[in-house]
Amino acid sequence: MMKNLCAGMVHLALNRSKWVAWFMTLTTLLVIAVAAVPSIWPEKFQQFHHITVDTDPENMLSQDEPVRVFHHEAKERFDLNDMVVVGIVNNRHPMGVFNAASLSRVYELTEFAKRLQWDGEGVISIDLIAPSTVDNIEQGGLGSVNFSWLMPTAPADDIAAQQVLERAKRIPFLEGTLVSEDGQALALYLPITKKELSYRIRSELLEFTKNWAEHGDEVHITGLPVAEDTFGVEMFIQMAISAPLAMLVIFLLLWWFFKKLILVVSPMIIAMVSSLVTMGLLIATGNTIHIMSSMIPIFIMPIAVLDAVHILSEFFDRYPIHKDRRKAIEEVMTTLFSPMLFTTLTTMAGFGSLMLTPIPPVQVFGLFIAIGVFLAWLWTMLFIPAYIMLIDEKRLEGYGHHVGEEDHSMLGRTLTAAGRLTTHRPRIILLFTLAAVVVAGYGISKIVVNDNPTRWFEAQHPIRVADRVLNDHFGGTYMAYLELSAPDQAGTVDKQTLLQQLGERQAAGEASGNTAAPYQQFAAAIEQADASTADSFMDVLAERAEQGLASASDDDYYSWDDIQLFLEEQQQRKELFKQPEALRWMEDLQAHLLDNPKVGKVNSLTDVVKTVYRELQLGEQSQFRIPDSANAVAQTLITYQNSHRPHDLWHFVTPDYRRTVLWLQLSSGDNKDMEAVVQSLNDFLTNNPPPVAIDSQWFGLTYINVVWQGKMVSGMLEAFLGSFLVVLVMMIVLFRSLILGVLAMIPLAVTVGLIYGIIGLIGKDYDMPVAVLSALSLGLAVDYAIHFLARSRSLVEEAGSWQAAVPLVFGEPARAISRNAIILGAGFLPLLAAPLVPYQTVGLFIASIILCAGAATLLILPAILTLMKKLIFKVEE
Known part of the structure; x- marks a missing residue:
C-alpha cells in the first residue's frame, strides 16, 4: 500500500509538474482570500469571521471551568472590575508627590481619566479611586461623622497638599493603596469595563503625562490587564519581525549547504505556503490569535523544510551518478518516502497530543501545527519533485556530491570523527549518557512551577519597571479576592435551638417581672409552624408576635415586646x-x-x-x-x-x-x-x-493564573506521556521491531530530560512556554532517530555488516540529519531577539532540544548499535 501511495504521488508530481504547481498556488490564494475577505463568506457565517487577539490568561481555562464561572459571578455580585494602576512618584521634591504643583497635575489627570470612554466602554468614573474622588472621614462630634472629598480641588499651596497626605493616612483603605507610607508617591486605580481597552487607556494616559518628567513626576502604569493587553499588541509586532527573520536564516543555511539558489527556493516556497494556509485556516475558522497561536508560523516554517532538506540532500548525492533528474528523484523519493511519512506522523502526533490538555489555546495551537505539518509533507511530496522537473537540466550542471567521494567540508570531517568515536568507544559514550540522565533527574527535582504575565516582558520594559517601582511604594498592584459566605441554609430551621434560646429569654424576662404566658404561647407557635422554608417560617412567627403585642393585656405587654425583640435579634443573626x-x-x-x-x-x-x-x-x-x-x-x-x-x-x-x-x-x-x-x-x-x-x-486574575498553570502542568505531562506511547507504538510498527522502536525513543528521552534538568538547575521557572516544550519537542526530536535507524538498517543490508556500513551511515544520512538539526534549530533562534520573554524561552529551548536530539541520535544510537549489532541486524558480522 505504501509503495503504491509513493508511486502514485511521484508519478503525479513528475508527469503533471505544472498542474501540481498551479494547484498549490490556487488553493493557497483561495485560503488567503477566504481568511482575508469576509464578504465572500455566506452571510450566516460572517459573524464567526473576524481576527481577534486574545492574551487573557483567563481564557486559558474553558468557559465552563468552575473557578472561572465563580470568578465572574463574584465580580458581578460585588460589582468589581479589573483595574489599571497609575502611579505617580516624585523623588526630587522634598515633599514627594504631595506638593501643590504635583497634586494639581494629578487632579487634572483624574478629570482626564474620567473621560476615557468609547461608545460607553472604558473607565468607570464612579468607582475611580483618586484623591479627588474618595471621601475623607472625620468626626463631627460624639455620634456624628463628617464626609468630605479628600481633595475637592487642586491644593492652593504645599501646606494644603500635605494635609491631603495626613488625612489619607488616617483612613486604612487609603494608606498603602492610594498614598505610599513614605509620602513620595500616590496611585490612581482606574476600574475598566473591558480588559481589551487597557492598552488604549495606557497610551492615552502616557500621552497626557508625557511632559511630567520635566517637573520631577514619574508616571508608571501597570496592572495585569495592562500587561496582558500590551502583550497582545507587541505580539503582532513580534510576529512581523520573527517570521521573516526565521525565513532569512533558513534560506541562508540552505544556500550554504546546497549551493544552487534555484533549488533552495523550493523549500522556502513550501515553508511560506504551509504557514500562510495554516494561519488562513486558523482565522477563517474563527479562532483567536493567542500567545500560543501567534507562534504557529515560527514553528511551521522550520518544520516545513525538513523533508525538503532530506530530499535535496539525497538528490545532492544521487544526481551526479545518473545525470538524469527524473531517475535521480524517483530513486530519492522511493528511498525516503517511508521515513518521511513516519516522521511526519510522529511530528503530528507530538503536536496533536496538545489537544489532550485542558487548556483551549494550547489545544488550538497543537491542532493547527499538526495541520500545517501535514500540509508541508503533502506539498513537499508533490511540489519538490515537480519543481525539480520544471528546472532546465542545464542549470543543474556541477550540482551534487559523488557517492564514495570523501567529504572534506567541516561538517563532513566532524561527522567522520563522530562515527569513529561512537563506534570505537561505545561504552564511554553510554557512560556519559548515563551521567547526563542522573544530572537530568536531579535538575528535574529542582523545577519550580511558576508564571506571571508581567514577567512576559523584558526587565527594562516600562511595564516591568512600573511593576517594580509601584510595588516598592504601595501594598501591591496584583489583586486577589477572597469571598467569605454563610452557608446557604434556606429550607432548614433548627426548632430545638430556637426553643432553647426562647426558654433562656423567658427566664431572664421573668426575673425582670415579665409574665410567662406569652413565652409559652409563642413556644407553641414555634412547634406548630411549618419549618420547610426558613424565610416563611420566620414570617409566620413575626406575624404571631405582632398579633400578640396588638392584643396584649397590660400584664403581658412587656413579654410580647421582649418576644418581638428576640425575633429581631434572630433575624439579624442571619446577617452574619x-x-x-x-x-x-x-x-x-x-x-x-x-x-x-x-x-x-x-x-x-x-x-x-x-x-x-x-x-x-x-x-x-x-x-x-x-x-x-x-x-x-x-x-x-x-x-x-x-x-x-x-x-x-x-x-x-x-x-x-x-x-x-x-x-x-x-x-x-x-x-x-x-x-x-x-x-x-x-x-x-x-x-x-x-x-x-x-x-x-478565592477569585481574581492572580488566582486564576494559579489554576490554569496547575492544569497546564498536569495537562502537559499527560499529553507528553500519551504521545510518547503513541510514537513508541508507531516506531515499533514502522521498524517491525520492538528493539528498534524502543531505541528510536532513547535520544528523545535523554534530550528532553537533560534540557528540563538544566531548566531546574539554572532556576528557570516552569512557566507556560516551558510547559509546552516537552510535547512540542517530542514529534521533532524523534525524526532524526527514525531516519538514522531506517537508513542504518538498509545500508547494513547493502554492506553486509554494521562495521562496513558505518562510513556510509555517517555519510549522506548523517549529513542530512545534521543539516536538518542545524536548519531547524537555527530557524527558532531569531526568537532570541524578541522583546517578549515567552518567545525568547521557546526559541532558546526548542533550538537546544533540536540540536541536542540531533547530536544524541548521532552519538548514542551508533554506540548502542555497535554493542547490540548481533541482536539488531540479521546479517553475518
Whole structure:
C-alpha cells in the first residue's frame, strides 16, 4: 500500500509538474482570500469571521471551568472590575508627590481619566479611586461623622497638599493603596469595563503625562490587564519581525549547504505556503490569535523544510551518478518516502497530543501545527519533485556530491570523527549518557512551577519597571479576592435551638417581672409552624408576635415586646457579617494574611466599620475597633452610607450581609506567591475555626493564573506521556521491531530530560512556554532517530555488516540529519531577539532540544548499535 501511495504521488508530481504547481498556488490564494475577505463568506457565517487577539490568561481555562464561572459571578455580585494602576512618584521634591504643583497635575489627570470612554466602554468614573474622588472621614462630634472629598480641588499651596497626605493616612483603605507610607508617591486605580481597552487607556494616559518628567513626576502604569493587553499588541509586532527573520536564516543555511539558489527556493516556497494556509485556516475558522497561536508560523516554517532538506540532500548525492533528474528523484523519493511519512506522523502526533490538555489555546495551537505539518509533507511530496522537473537540466550542471567521494567540508570531517568515536568507544559514550540522565533527574527535582504575565516582558520594559517601582511604594498592584459566605441554609430551621434560646429569654424576662404566658404561647407557635422554608417560617412567627403585642393585656405587654425583640435579634443573626464575633474573626484573618511578606495590604468590611466607629467616638484611636454589638455595627454601616460614595459598601459586602469579600494587594503576581497566600488561609482556617460556619473561596486574575498553570502542568505531562506511547507504538510498527522502536525513543528521552534538568538547575521557572516544550519537542526530536535507524538498517543490508556500513551511515544520512538539526534549530533562534520573554524561552529551548536530539541520535544510537549489532541486524558480522 505504501509503495503504491509513493508511486502514485511521484508519478503525479513528475508527469503533471505544472498542474501540481498551479494547484498549490490556487488553493493557497483561495485560503488567503477566504481568511482575508469576509464578504465572500455566506452571510450566516460572517459573524464567526473576524481576527481577534486574545492574551487573557483567563481564557486559558474553558468557559465552563468552575473557578472561572465563580470568578465572574463574584465580580458581578460585588460589582468589581479589573483595574489599571497609575502611579505617580516624585523623588526630587522634598515633599514627594504631595506638593501643590504635583497634586494639581494629578487632579487634572483624574478629570482626564474620567473621560476615557468609547461608545460607553472604558473607565468607570464612579468607582475611580483618586484623591479627588474618595471621601475623607472625620468626626463631627460624639455620634456624628463628617464626609468630605479628600481633595475637592487642586491644593492652593504645599501646606494644603500635605494635609491631603495626613488625612489619607488616617483612613486604612487609603494608606498603602492610594498614598505610599513614605509620602513620595500616590496611585490612581482606574476600574475598566473591558480588559481589551487597557492598552488604549495606557497610551492615552502616557500621552497626557508625557511632559511630567520635566517637573520631577514619574508616571508608571501597570496592572495585569495592562500587561496582558500590551502583550497582545507587541505580539503582532513580534510576529512581523520573527517570521521573516526565521525565513532569512533558513534560506541562508540552505544556500550554504546546497549551493544552487534555484533549488533552495523550493523549500522556502513550501515553508511560506504551509504557514500562510495554516494561519488562513486558523482565522477563517474563527479562532483567536493567542500567545500560543501567534507562534504557529515560527514553528511551521522550520518544520516545513525538513523533508525538503532530506530530499535535496539525497538528490545532492544521487544526481551526479545518473545525470538524469527524473531517475535521480524517483530513486530519492522511493528511498525516503517511508521515513518521511513516519516522521511526519510522529511530528503530528507530538503536536496533536496538545489537544489532550485542558487548556483551549494550547489545544488550538497543537491542532493547527499538526495541520500545517501535514500540509508541508503533502506539498513537499508533490511540489519538490515537480519543481525539480520544471528546472532546465542545464542549470543543474556541477550540482551534487559523488557517492564514495570523501567529504572534506567541516561538517563532513566532524561527522567522520563522530562515527569513529561512537563506534570505537561505545561504552564511554553510554557512560556519559548515563551521567547526563542522573544530572537530568536531579535538575528535574529542582523545577519550580511558576508564571506571571508581567514577567512576559523584558526587565527594562516600562511595564516591568512600573511593576517594580509601584510595588516598592504601595501594598501591591496584583489583586486577589477572597469571598467569605454563610452557608446557604434556606429550607432548614433548627426548632430545638430556637426553643432553647426562647426558654433562656423567658427566664431572664421573668426575673425582670415579665409574665410567662406569652413565652409559652409563642413556644407553641414555634412547634406548630411549618419549618420547610426558613424565610416563611420566620414570617409566620413575626406575624404571631405582632398579633400578640396588638392584643396584649397590660400584664403581658412587656413579654410580647421582649418576644418581638428576640425575633429581631434572630433575624439579624442571619446577617452574619454584622455580627461582632464574625468581624473580629475576619480581623484576625486579615492580620494573619499580612504576615506573608508578599501581601502588602488587605482591605475589607472591618476597615469600614472600625474607621467609622472611631470617628463616631470623637476620633479616639483607642476606639478604632469592632463595636461590641450587632446594632452598633449596623449604625456604623448606616452612617457610612451617608458618604459621597455609599455604593462602595457593596464592593465589600452583599445587601443581605451573608457574603463579604477581602481585597488583597500582592506585591508579586508569581503563581508560587499566590499559592503561598492560599496555603496561609488554609493554615489559619485549621488553627482558627470561625465562630459560625463560614465558607471561603478565592477569585481574581492572580488566582486564576494559579489554576490554569496547575492544569497546564498536569495537562502537559499527560499529553507528553500519551504521545510518547503513541510514537513508541508507531516506531515499533514502522521498524517491525520492538528493539528498534524502543531505541528510536532513547535520544528523545535523554534530550528532553537533560534540557528540563538544566531548566531546574539554572532556576528557570516552569512557566507556560516551558510547559509546552516537552510535547512540542517530542514529534521533532524523534525524526532524526527514525531516519538514522531506517537508513542504518538498509545500508547494513547493502554492506553486509554494521562495521562496513558505518562510513556510509555517517555519510549522506548523517549529513542530512545534521543539516536538518542545524536548519531547524537555527530557524527558532531569531526568537532570541524578541522583546517578549515567552518567545525568547521557546526559541532558546526548542533550538537546544533540536540540536541536542540531533547530536544524541548521532552519538548514542551508533554506540548502542555497535554493542547490540548481533541482536539488531540479521546479517553475518
